[in-house]
Amino acid sequence: MTVQPPLDHFEPTADSIQAARDRIAKYAVRTPILESQELNGLLGARVLIKPENLQRSGSFKLRGALNRALQLNTAERDCGIVTWSSGNHGLAISFVAKHLGISATVLMPYDAPKTKVEGVRLNGATVRLYDKTKEDREEIGAQIAAESGAVIIPPYDDPYVITGQATLGAEIAHQAAEMGMSLDVALFSCSGGGLVSGAACGVHTLMPRAAIYSVEPAGFDGMALSLATGERRKAPALCTSICDALLVPAPGKLTFPICRKHLAGGLSVVDDEVKEAIRFAYRELKLVVEPGGAVALAALLAGTIDITGKTAAILLSGGNVDAEKFATCITTVPTSGI
Amino acid sequence: MTVQPPLDHFEPTADSIQAARDRIAKYAVRTPILESQELNGLLGARVLIKPENLQRSGSFKLRGALNRALQLNTAERDCGIVTWSSGNHGLAISFVAKHLGISATVLMPYDAPKTKVEGVRLNGATVRLYDKTKEDREEIGAQIAAESGAVIIPPYDDPYVITGQATLGAEIAHQAAEMGMSLDVALFSCSGGGLVSGAACGVHTLMPRAAIYSVEPAGFDGMALSLATGERRKAPALCTSICDALLVPAPGKLTFPICRKHLAGGLSVVDDEVKEAIRFAYRELKLVVEPGGAVALAALLAGTIDITGKTAAILLSGGNVDAEKFATCITTVPTSGI
Numbered sequence: 001m002t003v004q005p006p007l008d009h010f011e012p013t014a015d016s017i018q019a020a021r022d023r024i025a026k027y028a029v030r031t032p033i034l035e036s037q038e039l040n041g042l043l044g045a046r047v048l049i050k051p052e053n054l055q056r057s058g059s060f061k062l063r064g065a066l067n068r069a070l071q072l073n074t075a076e077r078d079c080g081i082v083t084w085s086s087g088n089h090g091l092a093i094s095f096v097a098k099h100l101g102i103s104a105t106v107l108m109p110y111d112a113p114k115t116k117v118e119g120v121r122l123n124g125a126t127v128r129l130y131d132k133t134k135e136d137r138e139e140i141g142a143q144i145a146a147e148s149g150a151v152i153i154p155p156y157d158d159p160y161v162i163t164g165q166a167t168l169g170a171e172i173a174h175q176a177a178e179m180g181m182s183l184d185v186a187l188f189s190c191s192g193g194g195l196v197s198g199a200a201c202g203v204h205t206l207m208p209r210a211a212i213y214s215v216e217p218a219g220f221d222g223m224a225l226s227l228a229t230g231e232r233r234k235a236p237a238l239c240t241s242i243c244d245a246l247l248v249p250a251p252g253k254l255t256f257p258i259c260r261k262h263l264a265g266g267l268s269v270v271d272d273e274v275k276e277a278i279r280f281a282y283r284e285l286k287l288v289v290e291p292g293g294a295v296a297l298a299a300l301l302a303g304t305i306d307i308t309g310k311t312a313a314i315l316l317s318g319g320n321v322d323a324e325k326f327a328t329c330i331t332t333v334p335t336s337g338i
Numbered sequence: 339m340t341v342q343p344p345l346d347h348f349e350p351t352a353d354s355i356q357a358a359r360d361r362i363a364k365y366a367v368r369t370p371i372l373e374s375q376e377l378n379g380l381l382g383a384r385v386l387i388k389p390e391n392l393q394r395s396g397s398f399k400l401r402g403a404l405n406r407a408l409q410l411n412t413a414e415r416d417c418g419i420v421t422w423s424s425g426n427h428g429l430a431i432s433f434v435a436k437h438l439g440i441s442a443t444v445l446m447p448y449d450a451p452k453t454k455v456e457g458v459r460l461n462g463a464t465v466r467l468y469d470k471t472k473e474d475r476e477e478i479g480a481q482i483a484a485e486s487g488a489v490i491i492p493p494y495d496d497p498y499v500i501t502g503q504a505t506l507g508a509e510i511a512h513q514a515a516e517m518g519m520s521l522d523v524a525l526f527s528c529s530g531g532g533l534v535s536g537a538a539c540g541v542h543t544l545m546p547r548a549a550i551y552s553v554e555p556a557g558f559d560g561m562a563l564s565l566a567t568g569e570r571r572k573a574p575a576l577c578t579s580i581c582d583a584l585l586v587p588a589p590g591k592l593t594f595p596i597c598r599k600h601l602a603g604g605l606s607v608v609d610d611e612v613k614e615a616i617r618f619a620y621r622e623l624k625l626v627v628e629p630g631g632a633v634a635l636a637a638l639l640a641g642t643i644d645i646t647g648k649t650a651a652i653l654l655s656g657g658n659v660d661a662e663k664f665a666t667c668i669t670t671v672p673t674s675g676i
Contacts, residue, residue, distance in 0.1 A: 029373075033369040034392060035367075037394060051624075054623070054624055056375060278659075282626055282664075283453075283661075285392070286391040286392055286396060286625060286626040286627075287624060287625065287655030288620055288625065288626060289624075307583040323617075323620065323668040323669045325620075325671045326665075326668065327664075327665030327666075328618075328665075330665060331662055331665045
């Protein structure tokens with residue numbers, strides 16, 4: 001029987017993060033730290049780039065999915081997994097399910113990127129598309145779980161998942177330490193907050209003074225709003241965003257208290273800034289980064305935060321982007337001063 | 339005064355390669371080794387991917403350029419550098435020249451990719467465009483050198499440059515050894531042969547039994563032809579190739595004897611195979627690879643060589659590609675069975 005950690009004031013600890021690192025080590029890649037002289041020069045800073053687009057399944061989401069799935073007991077494995085996801089968590093769950101021989105059902109919105117839906121199907125999982133405007137994905141997921149006995153692995157508001165994402169923060173801090181550096185600042189993309197809450201704890205196990213920031217698409221920046229007001233708030237979400245992976249408008253119940261304690265603040269970026277970051281990654285880093293994966297880089301390039309003279313880490317959180325969208329982005333010449 | 343190594347039977351040695359590694363360590367990135375479960379699964383092999391598109395200046399060419407430029411004496415530095423290049427060697431030379439405070443002139447063909455010409459200019463070097471069909475770049479280079487006293491750093495047929503590229507082979511072999519593996523096979527892209535000759539020596543310092551292959555675009559596969567016939571031969575070059583970096587139709591005077599001794603053979607790939615490799619790198623590796631940088635991957639994916647059950651290393655040699663060309667490539671659906 002899996003023992004669920006207590007949820008009151010839950011946060012990943014140095015011990016639980018280390019245990020997760022050991023648990024997932026066989027399946028997850030220790031992605032490298034990259035640097036760009038061009039970026040360092042532009043910002044007058046040292047920026048350590050963590051490319052989790054190079055992670056298996058194409059995003060950091062593999063870490064949380066692994067940390068949960070590897071703790072399922074035999075009876076739970078036999079019943080399968082159900083989850084909901086705009087794409088990357090679904091890709092990670094389906095990847096893990098395939099490799100562990102577990103069945104999986106993934107609820108995905110009709111407007112999810114083609115490459116993500118196809119990827120989940122190629123991994124052998126069942127895709128159930130739903131209408132974001134009319135259906136409640138958590139309700140459908142709960143119903144499937146009730147009928148089939150499948151275990152729900154939510155995309156962010158889950159202790160195992162948060163602790164899995166925390167391995168990323170710990171890994172970055174360890175890699176920085178190996179390079180003889182200490183982090184002043186670290187920026188992580190944010191949707192429901194599973195990544196940034198966990199990663200902040202992970203960084204702080206080794207470098208407690210690092211200032212951690214969430215980065216969200218403007219209009220969907222519920223974490224920034226919540227951090228500013230001190231309580232869980234929902235962003236208006238009246239606009240659209242190119243960042244298909246970051247459209248959750250409010251932080252989670254578990255993730256927000258952790259972020260309130262560990263984060264220095266929340267940043268927001270607009271689509272044009274994200275596109276410029278994708279072009280920069282194409283041109284200077286030779287990396288394929290998806291819109292939601294480029295927000296931390298976008299915040300630096302747009303000057304949303306000044307890191308002059310500092311050592312910073314940024315996450316490129318994923319690289320699963322439809323070829324047509326990527327092609328349009330890299331061949332578009334910006335009209336503004338960006 | 340720089341002492342030129344003797345050219346008869348020149349080949350990089352374990353000592354000269356190690357000296358080059360130490361020399362360039364401060365400026366060149368030790369690019370990581372990446373793996374793709376997808377690729378390993380497709381081929382039934384273990385493939386270590388060396389992404390030199392992540393190298394500074396966007397290609398492996400930095401290594402040779404650094405190894406030569408760092409051995410210029412003060413008088414030579416004052417007179418500057420002149421070279422000719424389809425792009426990547428020019429980018430590397432201009433990058434090195436900028437960082438060492440040396441002036442540089444780069445002869446480039448009119449049809450060189452825009453991003454390469456612009457990149458050389460952005461680095462502050464002088465670009466002299468020439469007409470491939472009417473002008474001899476080596477003659478123009480010699481004339482500039484004679485008039486200005488500038489030192490010629492040729493793109494491949496030069497002991498310093500070859501030894502610089504050899505650091506790449508040594509680095510791959512060391513990284514494989516660190517991972518507890520020994521290489522059965524290694525594939526390197528080839529134009530004039532500076533890379534593959536040096537890299538073969540580098541791999542063989544540590545793993546003398548590895549079978550090394552050059553990979554060239556069909557029609558420009560002078561190395562394959564020369565290896566097969568035992569003497570330096572020029573490929574017909576009657577067609578065109580998407581691989582702008584690999585259009586030298588014959589191996590160099592210095593590079594061929596080394597390759598004859600160290601290579602197991604020469605492979606060729608056609609444009610459609612290269613495009614498929616670029617798409618694979620986009621989709622599965624999340625890497626931006628230029629056509630000439632993708633030929634080794636193309637040879638594996640196309641089954642040009644069977645590596646079932648083996649441990650292989652392949653080089654992704656560069657990532658400097660015009661956005662329009664890359665966009666067209668990743669959005670094109672192949673019509674054949676490839």
